[in-house]
Amino acid sequence: MGWREVHRELQARMARGHWGAEGRLPAETELAAEFGVSRATMNRALRTLADEGLIDRRKRAGSRVLPAPRRAARFAIPVVRDEIEAAGATYGYTLIARDRGRAPDWLRARMALPGNARCLHLVCLHSAGPDPFQVEERWISLAALPEARRESFRDRTPTEWLIATVPYSEVEISFLAEAADPAWAGLLGMEAGDPVFTAERTTWWQGQAITHVRLHFRKGYRMTTRY
Helix, strand or coil, rough: CCHHHHHHHHHHHHHHHCCCCCCECCCHHHCCCCEEEEEEHHHHHHHHHHHCEEEEEEEEEEECCCCCCCCCCCCCCHHHHHHHHHHHEEEEEEEEEEEECCCCCCHHHHCCCCCCEEEEEEEEEEEECEEEEEEHHHHHEECCCHHHHHCCCCCCHHHHHHHHCCCCCCCEEEEEEECCCCEEEEEEEECCEEEEEEEEEEEEEEEEEEEEEEEEEEECCCCCCCC
């Protein structure tokens, strides 16, 4: 077991109130023995929780769960509306599809969901002026966010709703080149099989997977970062 797995399990226990009202964690050595990992691995997991503002670590006093994160996350979820408007274009949004159902096998594996997990599946088109910019395929765990059942997403994008509804403590992002799927290629003005740039993002809150999204960008899209 690596430190990331330990980190997620500790987050899950915190979310369940495993350590009671006071939220005081066992000593680092005790936790390392319980998980069957080295003290260095446990230290890394606990240090990450402290960096995220989820626990308070003090020498000799030990660690305790904080009622809420003490600082904002070090990463920001990008909002496509902001990117389009920053480029001087008019932002447009269309909800293409909205349905509920059992999470497919690949998604359950990605989000560590149980076999009977149900998700809300959304397909959205984001436009820059008259031109298609991005197709969003989004899955929201209904166990984590049952209130998503009541949201139509006709007038509010999934990203904007999620940012306003739930915090996040961990994000995993992947970038890939793939062939455009016939299901959405036409929305971007592409032919099925055309090369497309895709970003995948999975978001967690205290060890529980919240949402997974696949973002497919228009032809010629360039991603630039500066640091």
